[in-house]
Amino acid sequence: MKVIKRDGHMVEWCPEKVEQAINKANMEVEEEEQASSVQIKNIIKYIEKLGKKRILVEDIQDIIEMKLMSIGKYNLAKKYITYRYTRELVRRSNTTDLAIKELIDGESEYWNTENSNKNAKVVTTQRDYLAGITSTDITRRFLLPEDIVSAHDDGIIHFHDADYFAQNALHNCDLINLEDMLQNGTIINGVMIEKPHRFLTAMTIATQLITAVSSSQYGGATISLTHLAPFVRESYERYLKKYKERKFKKEDCEKYAKEDIKKEIIDGVQTFQYQINSMTTTNGQAPFLSVCMYLGETDEYKEELAMIIEEVLNQRIEGMKNEKGVYVTPAFPKLLYVLEEDNIHKDSKYYYLTELAAKCTAKRMVPDYISEKIMKEYKKNEYGDGDCYPCMGCRSFLTPDRSISLGNVAKAKNYVEGKPKYYGRFNQGVVTINLVDVALSSEKDEEKFWQIFEERLELCHRALQIRHKRLSKATSDVAPILWQNGALARLEKGESIHELLHNGYSTISLGYAGLYECVKYMTGHSHTDNGIGKDFGIKVMQKLNDKCKEWKEIENIDYSVYGTPIESTTYKFAKCLKDRFGVIKGITDRDYITNSYHVPVFEEIDAFTKLKLESEFQRLSPGGAISYIETPNLCNNLDAVMEIIKFIYDNIMYAELNTKSDYCQVCGYDGEILIDDNLEWYCPNCGNRDHDKLNVARRTCGYIGTNFWNKGRTQEIKERVMHIDNKDAD
Numbered sequence: 001m002k003v004i005k006r007d008g009h010m011v012e013w014c015p016e017k018v019e020q021a022i023n024k025a026n027m028e029v030e031e032e033e034q035a036s037s038v039q040i041k042n043i044i045k046y047i048e049k050l051g052k053k054r055i056l057v058e059d060i061q062d063i064i065e066m067k068l069m070s071i072g073k074y075n076l077a078k079k080y081i082t083y084r085y086t087r088e089l090v091r092r093s094n095t096t097d098l099a100i101k102e103l104i105d106g107e108s109e110y111w112n113t114e115n116s117n118k119n120a121k122v123v124t125t126q127r128d129y130l131a132g133i134t135s136t137d138i139t140r141r142f143l144l145p146e147d148i149v150s151a152h153d154d155g156i157i158h159f160h161d162a163d164y165f166a167q168n169a170l171h172n173c174d175l176i177n178l179e180d181m182l183q184n185g186t187i188i189n190g191v192m193i194e195k196p197h198r199f200l201t202a203m204t205i206a207t208q209l210i211t212a213v214s215s216s217q218y219g220g221a222t223i224s225l226t227h228l229a230p231f232v233r234e235s236y237e238r239y240l241k242k243y244k245e246r247k248f249k250k251e252d253c254e255k256y257a258k259e260d261i262k263k264e265i266i267d268g269v270q271t272f273q274y275q276i277n278s279m280t281t282t283n284g285q286a287p288f289l290s291v292c293m294y295l296g297e298t299d300e301y302k303e304e305l306a307m308i309i310e311e312v313l314n315q316r317i318e319g320m321k322n323e324k325g326v327y328v329t330p331a332f333p334k335l336l337y338v339l340e341e342d343n344i345h346k347d348s349k350y351y352y353l354t355e356l357a358a359k360c361t362a363k364r365m366v367p368d369y370i371s372e373k374i375m376k377e378y379k380k381n382e383y384g385d386g387d388c389y390p391c392m393g394c395r396s397f398l399t400p401d402r403s404i405s406l407g408n409v410a411k412a413k414n415y416v417e418g419k420p421k422y423y424g425r426f427n428q429g430v431v432t433i434n435l436v437d438v439a440l441s442s443e444k445d446e447e448k449f450w451q452i453f454e455e456r457l458e459l460c461h462r463a464l465q466i467r468h469k470r471l472s473k474a475t476s477d478v479a480p481i482l483w484q485n486g487a488l489a490r491l492e493k494g495e496s497i498h499e500l501l502h503n504g505y506s507t508i509s510l511g512y513a514g515l516y517e518c519v520k521y522m523t524g525h526s527h528t529d530n531g532i533g534k535d536f537g538i539k540v541m542q543k544l545n546d547k548c549k550e551w552k553e554i555e556n557i558d559y560s561v562y563g564t565p566i567e568s569t570t571y572k573f574a575k576c577l578k579d580r581f582g583v584i585k586g587i588t589d590r591d592y593i594t595n596s597y598h599v600p601v602f603e604e605i606d607a608f609t610k611l612k613l614e615s616e617f618q619r620l621s622p623g624g625a626i627s628y629i630e631t632p633n634l635c636n637n638l639d640a641v642m643e644i645i646k647f648i649y650d651n652i653m654y655a656e657l658n659t660k661s662d663y664c665q666v667c668g669y670d671g672e673i674l675i676d677d678n679l680e681w682y683c684p685n686c687g688n689r690d691h692d693k694l695n696v697a698r699r700t701c702g703y704i705g706t707n708f709w710n711k712g713r714t715q716e717i718k719e720r721v722m723h724i725d726n727k728d729a730d
Contacts, residue, residue: 175425328663400420426507
C-alpha cells in the first residue's frame with residue numbers, strides 16, 4: 001500500500017509510524033485512558049484490510065480518530081487530534097526555514113537545477129532565491145486563496161513566478177522602447193543620461209539601460225538593433241568631418257571614415273556582448289535579453305543596421321571564451337533574425353546576412369527566425385494591416401493592440417500618431433493549465449473532459465485576475481526606469497500604471513502544457529496524425545482562445561494563449577501526474593510532459609513536416625509560441641540550414657534549430673557531450689562527468705541553458721530525436 005503525503009509524494013505504508021503516533025498521544029493521558037498494544041494493532045489491521053493501493057495520510061489519521069472513539073478512548077482521541085494539529089503547525093512554520101537551509105547548504109536538487117541560466121552556488125543567485133523563498137511563502141499564505149495554492153501544489157495549474165509575486169510592482173516580459181530612451185534621454189538611479197552622439201557610447205548606455213530594466217522585472221526583455229543604427233551614421237559623420245577638417249581628399253575622407261566606423265562597430269558590438277554577459281541583475285543572472293535584427297523596421301538607416309547585424313553575427317559565430325580561454329556558446333543575448341523579401345532570396349540585396357545567420361545557427365544555435373510574411377498574416381492591427389515585431393524574451397508575443405486609437409497612453413516621446421506601437425509594451429504574468437491532468441481526471445469521458453476543462457480554466461482565470469489586480473495597484477514610482485524614464489512609459493511621479501494594463505496595451509497570459517499527452521490519452525492518437533488526434537488538439541486550442549476572448553470582452557484586459565516554456569515545471573507536472581494517477585504507459589511513464597503544442601521529442605518526424613504541422617497550432621497560440629527542429633552538427637552542411645530557413649519563411653511565424661555546441665575542459669573535446677542511462681552528463685572522449693569542467697549548451701523551451709537541468713528536463717533532452725539527417729555534410 002502506498003501512502004500519499006501532503007506534498008504529493010508517495011511512500012510505502014509504515015504501520016510503525018501509526019503505532020508511534022498513538023503512543024505519543026498515550027503519554028498525554030492517564031493509564032486507564034490509554035490504548036493497549038492490542039487495540040493499536042487492531043487499528044493497524046483495520047487500515048490494512050481496507051485493501052487500498054493508495055491512501056491519503058489525512059485519511060489514515062481520520063480512521064485512527066474514528067477507531068479510538070469507537071472503543072471509548074475519547075480523551076485519547078482528543079489528544080491525538082491535538083497532536084495532529086500541532087504537527088501540522090510545525091510543518092507549516094518550518095517549510096520556509098527548510099527551503100532556505102537546503103538552498104544555503106547546496107543540498108537541494110530543486111534549487112541546483114531550478115533555472116538552467118542560474119548558478120545556485122553563487123551569492124548573487126542565492127540572494128535572489130532567498131528573497132524568492134520569502135516571497136513564495138507570503139504568496140502562499142496571504143495572497144492566494146487556498147484552492148489555487150492547492151491546485152498549484154497538485155500540479156493542476158502552475159502559478160508562475162510566485163517568488164516575485166509578493167511585490168505588487170513586478171511583471172513579466174518587456175519590449176524595451178530603447179529608441180525613446182536613447183534619442184530623448186533617460187535617468188538611471190537619479191542620474192540623467194543624455195542622448196549619445198556616437199555608436200560606441202550608445203552601445204554602452206544600452207547595456208546599462210537593459211540591466212536596469214531587467215532588475216525592475218523578472219521576465220525576458222527585448223531590444224531592436226534598429227534603435228542603435230542612427231548612431232552609426234552619427235559616428236561616421238564625425239569621422240568624415242575630422243578628415244575634412246584635415247584637408248584630406250574627398251575619396252580619402254570617405255575611405256578613412258569607413259575604416260574608422262567599421263572599427264567602432266566592432267568595438268561597440270564587443271562592448272555590448274561582454275557587458276551583457278558579465279553584468280548581473282537583481283535576479284542573480286545576466287539580463288535575460290533578446291536582440292532583434294529586422295531590416296524592415298527602417299528605410300533611412302537600413303545600411304547602418306545591416307552593418308551592425310553583420311558584426312553581431314560574426315562575433316556570435318566566434319563565441320565567447322570560457323575560463324580556460326576556449327571559445328564556447330554564450331547563453332545571451334538571444335538573437336532574433338527576421339526573414340523578409342530583402343534577405344530571403346539569392347538575388348536579395350541582404351541575402352549575405354541570411355547566409356551569415358545560417359552559419360551562426362549551425363555553430364551557436366542562434367539566431368532564431370521570425371517570418372515577416374507569416375507574422376503579418378497572423379498579427380493584424382486594428383486597421384487590418386499586418387505588423388511584424390519581435391517577441392518579449394524567448395517566446396512571448398504581444399497580440400495586436402488598440403494603440404492607434406488609444407493615443408499616446410504611455411506618454412512616449414517617440415510616439416507617432418496613427419502608427420501601431422509595440423516597443424514599450426509588456427506582459428503582466430502567466431498562469432498555466434496542465435492539460436494532461438484535465439484529460440486523466442475525465443477518465444476518457446469527453447463530456448466530462450470539457451466540463452473539467454471549463455472548471456480548470458476558470459481557476460486559471462481567477463488566478464490571472466489576482467495577478468492583474470495586484471499589479472494594478474502599482475504607481476510609476478516603484479520602477480522609475482520603466483514607468484517614468486522611457487523603457488515602458490513616461491508617466492508622472494505617483495501616477496498609476498492602471499491604464500497601461502487595459503485596452504490591449506499589455507497582455508496577460510493563459511499558459512498551457514502537455515497537449516500531446518492530453519490528446520493521446522483522450523483519443524489514442526497523437527495530435528500529429530492529421531486526423532482524430534489533430535482535430536481534438538485543435539478543439540482544445542480553440543477552447544483556450546475562446547475563453548481568452550470571452551474574458552477580454554468582459555474585463556478589457558488582453559488575455560492571450562501562451563505556449564508555456566515550462567523548464568523545471570515539466571518535471572513537477574510529471575511527478576504530480578504519477579502521484580495522482582499512477583504510471584500510465586505513454587502518458588505518465590516519463591519524468592517530463594511535453595511543452596505546449598510541440599510534437600513530443602521522441603516522435604520520429606522530419607523537420608519540414610514538423611514545422612508545417614506545428615504552424616497550425618502556433619497560430620492558435622498568439623500570446624507566445626516557438627517551434628524547433630533538432631539537428632546534428634550542420635557546420636559543414638549550410639545548404640541544409642538555408643533550406644530550413646527558407647521553409648520557415650514560407651510556413652511558420654517563429655522557429656529555431658537546436659544544434660549542439662559543447663566543450664570538455666579536461667580533454668579539450670568539442671563535440672556533443674552525452675547523457676547516460678542514469679541521466680548523467682559525460683564526455684564521450686575522456687569520461688569527464690564534472691559539471692564544473694563541462695560546457696554544455698542546450699535549448700531549453702526557447703532559450704539556451706548552460707547550467708544543467710533537473711532529471712525531468714535532462715530525460716527530455718536525452719530522448720530528443722533528430723528531425724534532419726546530415727548525409728551531405730561531408
